Amino acid sequence: MSLTLTIVSLVIVSIYSILIIVFAIAFIMRKTVKEVNGNSEKFVSIIVAFRNEESNLASLIEGVFNQNFKGDFEIILVNDHSEDNFYNEISKFSDKRIYLFDLPDSLQGKKSAIRYAVSKAKGEILVFTDADCKVNESWLRIMISEMESGDYQMICGPVEFLKSQSVFSSLFQLEFLSLTGSGAAGFFINKAFMCNGANYAVYRESMIEALEHVNDKYSSGDDVFLLHYLSMKQKVGFVKYLEANVKTKAPQSLSDFISQRVRWASKTSGYRNSFAIFVAVITFLASLTVLVSSAVSIFNAHFLKIFAIIIITKFIAELVFMIPVCNFYKKQNLIFGLVPLSVFHPVYIVLTAFLSLFFKPKWKGRKIS
Numbered sequence: 159m160s161l162t163l164t165i166v167s168l169v170i171v172s173i174y175s176i177l178i179i180v181f182a183i184a185f186i187m188r189k190t191v192k193e194v195n196g197n198s199e200k201f202v203s204i205i206v207a208f209r210n211e212e213s214n215l216a217s218l219i220e221g222v223f224n225q226n227f228k229g230d231f232e233i234i235l236v237n238d239h240s241e242d243n244f245y246n247e248i249s250k251f252s253d254k255r256i257y258l259f260d261l262p263d264s265l266q267g268k269k270s271a272i273r274y275a276v277s278k279a280k281g282e283i284l285v286f287t288d289a290d291c292k293v294n295e296s297w298l299r300i301m302i303s304e305m306e307s308g309d310y311q312m313i314c315g316p317v318e319f320l321k322s323q324s325v326f327s328s329l330f331q332l333e334f335l336s337l338t339g340s341g342a343a344g345f346f347i348n349k350a351f352m353c354n355g356a357n358y359a360v361y362r363e364s365m366i367e368a369l370e371h372v373n374d375k376y377s378s379g380d381d382v383f384l385l386h387y388l389s390m391k392q393k394v395g396f397v398k399y400l401e402a403n404v405k406t407k408a409p410q411s412l413s414d415f416i417s418q419r420v421r422w423a424s425k426t427s428g429y430r431n432s433f434a435i436f437v438a439v440i441t442f443l444a445s446l447t448v449l450v451s452s453a454v455s456i457f458n459a460h461f462l463k464i465f466a467i468i469i470i471t472k473f474i475a476e477l478v479f480m481i482p483v484c485n486f487y488k489k490q491n492l493i494f495g496l497v498p499l500s501v502f503h504p505v506y507i508v509l510t511a512f513l514s515l516f517f518k519p520k521w522k523g524r525k526i527s
Contacts, residue, residue, distance in 0.1 A: 163454065164464050167447045171468045174444035175475035177437070181343035182479035188346045190398050190486070194296070194303045198229035202302060203281030203362075207271030209238040211289035214407075216247040218289055223253065227298040234279050236261055236271040269380045276365055285359040286381070292320065292405040300402040301359050304395070311364045311392035312385065315357040316342070316400065318487055319408035329499050330408045330415060332480070332492045339483035344433070345396035350389045351434035353396075355381035357404040364388055386431040400486065416510060423514040442511050444472065445504035473500050 204222055208215065215235075222233055235258045237244065248258055259278055261271050276284065285301060287293065297315070305313045317338050319331045341352035358381060360368075365384070372383040388394055409415035429435050448468060455465040477496055484493050 160458065160461065163450075164461070167451050167464065167468055170440070170443045170447045171471055174440050175471050177440060178475040178479045180347065181340055182475075182482060184343040184346040185339060185479070185486075186482045188342075188398050190400075194300050194399070194401075195307065198227070198302045198306060200229065200282045200302070200306070201280060202227075202229060202231040202283045202285055202298070203234050203279035204231055204285045204287065204298070205234045205236075205272065205275045205279060206287060206289050207236045207238060207268050207275060208240065208244070208289035209268075209271075210240045210242045210244070212240075212242040212244045212247055214290040215244055216250060218287070218291055218293070219248070219251055219256070221291075221293040221295075222298070223251075224295050225293075225298045226295050227302065229302065231255065231298070232257060232280060234275045235259065236275045236278075238268065238271045239263075239266060272380055273369060276362070276369065279362065282362055283359055284362055284365055286355060286357075287404055288356045288406060290407045291356050294401050294403055296401040297357075297404060300397060300399050301357075304397045304399070304402070305359055308395050309393060310395040312358065312360040312388045312394045313397060314341070314345070314353040314385070314395070315397045315402040315404060316487070317354040317356045317404050317406060318489070320405045322408040322410055324408070324410055324412070326412055326415065327408065328492055328495045329502060331489065332484075332495045332499055333503070334408070335483050335487055335489065335492070336476070336480060339479065339486075340437070342396045342398065344437075345394065349433040350385055350394050350396075351382075351431055351437055353381050353385050354406075356406045357402070358385075360384070360388070364392060382425065382434075383428070386429065386434065389431070398486070400488065403487075416506065416513070419506060419510040420513045420517060423510045426514075442507060445507035448472065448504040449508060469500070473497075476500065 206218065219233065232255045235248065235256065237258065237260045239261060248256070257278065259274065261274055265274065272286070283302060283305065285298065301313060301315055304310070319334045321327050322330065324330065337352070338354060341354070344351045368384050368387045372387050385394060409418050426438050429438070451461065451465045451468050455462040473496070480493055480496055484490050
């Protein structure tokens with residue numbers, strides 16, 4: 159039994175570590191974009207589906223209007239039955255490029271709001287972000303330029319957490335960078351499997367086609383299921399350019415973080431992308447291996463050496479990956495949090511995986527499906 163556990167544990171962690179090293183190499187080898195054209199003849203629709211975002215909408219709209227993008231665009235805002243005074247914030251803007259729509263009573267949820275927004279948008283290119291985001295002034299220019307110059311049908315950009323008041327703020331930021339970095343690396347090895355709904359663009363025709371096929375069973379995953387579908391048929395890409403970065407609000411507490419991760423984990427059973435499934439499974443198994451081997455080593459001193467090999471191997475691989483990722487985001491100071499994160503990471507991965515099977519947290523006052 160001990161020998162079998164040893165072999166299985168070492169094989170799982172080795173596969174996981176090799177995967178992370180491959181991600182690191184891909185991230186390092188991909189050159190950062192340096193020169194970007196600021197012109198585009200294509201009309202762009204910026205789409206924001208929101209619910210109860212009174213405190214954030216004005217800041218986002220101001221950020222969009224401060225763009226140095228030289229093309230024409232509109233802002234499509236779709237209100238998903240908000241219960242706050244969001245209209246007071248939107249009414250501060252008289253710009254005719256803003257179009258506000260209320261989601262019909264028969265519809266609810268972000269996916270329905272996005273579909274509704276697409277039906278109202280006039281742009282040839284659709285750009286998506288969230289109401290609680292902060293956008294750089296070069297964001298739109300870079301996203302559109304890279305999309306056109308690279309002949310992509312869908313392009314995704316970098317996203318990071320804003321610093322929060324939580325005592326876990328640094329860990330939340332570092333962990334989120336590991337996700338966005340992994341997602342970027344997937345693009346770089348032509349195995350796109352993950353993106354973030356706060357920063358992506360897609361051609362309208364491709365979006366309409368995809369909406370007929372993407373999975374609507376789950377509350378979240380509008381971005382990932384879209385990516386999975388289009389990556390099988392079209393050219394998709396990731397913008398490795400920090401000026402295209404979007405910053406989004408981080409969870410304010412540990413319970414908020416776990417709820418968010420449970421919501422994200424709940425959609426993995428709907429994956430049809432083989433590489434996405436592989437990454438999810440090997441990450442879960444590696445985390446489970448760490449927890450099981452730590453428990454076994456408590457009762458079996460001879461297994462302590464194996465546990466040490468597992469922990470050190472996994473940590474080195476993650477360190478090799480996170481150094482270039484943190485360098486790209488100019489968050490080198492966060493790398494020191496990798497030690498506590500390496501302890502926290504296996505626990506929350508296993509916990510959220512099991513919780514997602516039977517616990518459905520609320521999001522925006524609604525239980526996820």
